[in-house]
Amino acid sequence: MSEPADAQARRDVPPVICYPNDTLPTVDLGRLRAARDAAEHVETVIVPARDAACFTAKAGQFFRITCVDGPQVGDLNLWNAHDLSERFYSGKTRALHGTHLTTGERMWSSFPHLRPMATIVNDTLDWYVQDQFGGSVHDVIGTRCDPYTGNLLSGTQYHYCCHSNLTRALADHLGVDLAQAEPHVHDVLNVFMCTGFTRDTGQYFMKASPVRPNDYLEFFAEIDLVGALSACPGGDCSSQHSSDVAACYPLRIDVYAPPKQALAGWQPPARNGYDQTHGR
Numbered sequence: 001m002s003e004p005a006d007a008q009a010r011r012d013v014p015p016v017i018c019y020p021n022d023t024l025p026t027v028d029l030g031r032l033r034a035a036r037d038a039a040e041h042v043e044t045v046i047v048p049a050r051d052a053a054c055f056t057a058k059a060g061q062f063f064r065i066t067c068v069d070g071p072q073v074g075d076l077n078l079w080n081a082h083d084l085s086e087r088f089y090s091g092k093t094r095a096l097h098g099t100h101l102t103t104g105e106r107m108w109s110s111f112p113h114l115r116p117m118a119t120i121v122n123d124t125l126d127w128y129v130q131d132q133f134g135g136s137v138h139d140v141i142g143t144r145c146d147p148y149t150g151n152l153l154s155g156t157q158y159h160y161c162c163h164s165n166l167t168r169a170l171a172d173h174l175g176v177d178l179a180q181a182e183p184h185v186h187d188v189l190n191v192f193m194c195t196g197f198t199r200d201t202g203q204y205f206m207k208a209s210p211v212r213p214n215d216y217l218e219f220f221a222e223i224d225l226v227g228a229l230s231a232c233p234g235g236d237c238s239s240q241h242s243s244d245v246a247a248c249y250p251l252r253i254d255v256y257a258p259p260k261q262a263l264a265g266w267q268p269p270a271r272n273g274y275d276q277t278h279g280r
C-alpha cells in the first residue's frame, strides 16, 4: 500500500504511557530490607537441572532464588496458597511495570484479585539495566517453553520444557494427577533470562544470561504463596531451548522468616476494590 500524505506526521505522534504508575501503592523498600536483614533461614529447596520444584512462603516471609553452579534461567509460577485460581498475572504485571522487573517492582495476581503477590527486594543483576540490543533481565514477556509449541514448529515430543516441569512439580506438591495440575500452570516471570524484541522485526529474542553463580533475585511474599520454579532446559538460553542440547544447572530457593516485630502493623494487601457488578 502507498503511504498517506501525512504518514510521517502520524508516526511522529509521541507515545503515551498506558498505565502511569505514579498512583501504584508504594513499596517501603527500606523497611522490607531491614526485616530481611533480621530474618532467619527457614528452608532450602533445590531445583534440579531440567526439572522444577515447589516451595511455600508465608505472607511476610522472603524467598530468594540463587544461581548456584553455572548460568541458568528459571521460570517462576506463583499461586495463592489457599486458592490456586489466584495466580501470577504476567500480562498485567507487564502493563504496569514494563517488560522486565527489578527491585521495588511487583508480581501482580489475576482478576478479580489484582494485588501484589510478591515484591522484589534485591536483584544482584540490577546493574545490567539494558544492553545495546534492547535486552534486559527478568522478563514478563515470554510465556514459558512448552511442548505444544515445540510440536507445532518441529513435530517434537520433548517432556522437560518448563511447562511440563512445572506441571509435574505442582502435581507432586498437590498430590493430584498431571491433568489436574496442568491447567494451573501459567505464564511466568523469567528469572535471570535476558530477552528483548528485535528493533527491525519486533521478534522476541533471548541471549546468554549475564547471571553467574551466587547472583540472586529476592522477593517479599505479600500473601501466603505456593511457588514453582523450573530450571529451564535452555540453560543460560544462549542458543536454544526445548531440547537437551544446552548446559543446564540447578537453582536454589531459600525461604527466610523475619521476627514478628520487624513487620508490626503490616498486613497482606486486600484484594482489588472493584465491585464486580460490570454495569448490571
Ligand SMILES: [Zn+2]
Pocket (backbone or CB within 6 Å): 075, 144, 145, 161, 162, 163, 231, 232, 233, 234, 241
Ligand atoms: Zn524454559
